[in-house]
Amino acid sequence: MSEQKSKHELVIDALSHAGGPMSANELWNHLRSTDSKNTIGIATVYRSLRKGVQDGDLVPVELESGSVRYEPGSLKHHHHFLCSDCSRAFDVDGCVNNLDQLLPAGFEMTNHEILLYGICADCKVAS
Ligand SMILES: [Zn+2]
Numbered sequence: 050m051s052e053q054k055s056k057h058e059l060v061i062d063a064l065s066h067a068g069g070p071m072s073a074n075e076l077w078n079h080l081r082s083t084d085s086k087n088t089i090g091i092a093t094v095y096r097s098l099r100k101g102v103q104d105g106d107l108v109p110v111e112l113e114s115g116s117v118r119y120e121p122g123s124l125k126h127h128h129h130f131l132c133s134d135c136s137r138a139f140d141v142d143g144c145v146n147n148l149d150q151l152l153p154a155g156f157e158m159t160n161h162e163i164l165l166y167g168i169c170a171d172c173k174v175a176s
Pocket residue numbers: 132133134135136137168169170171172173
């Protein structure tokens with residue numbers, strides 16, 4: 050069982066250093082590329098993600114409908130950039146000031162979502 054736990058920790062750890070939310074498949078590919086022994090199966094990734102969400106260590110992020118990514122629940126307020134070329138999502142620090150100015154008169158804002166679209170630096174260089 051301790052073997053299982055360390056794999057779970059590996060999954061959570063990889064996600065917290067990813068620099069952006071990842072889908073189960075992305076995370077699995079990432080883990081396989083860094084794990085020379087190649088011991089982590091996709092089922093373990095799914096299990097760890099589910100457990101991470103249950104425990105509050107991870108939160109699901111749905112940037113595109115039908116595609117769920119995961120990120121650490123401990124991150125401070127931030128937004129995301131979605132690359133339309135490689136489909137990777139990146140964390141974007143900070144926020145926009147004065148969003149309240151967009152509100153119709155008499156409205157109160159309780160939350161907001163901002164998603165930036167474009168081409169990431171890697172893809173821009175490659176093109
Ligand atoms: Zn890209």
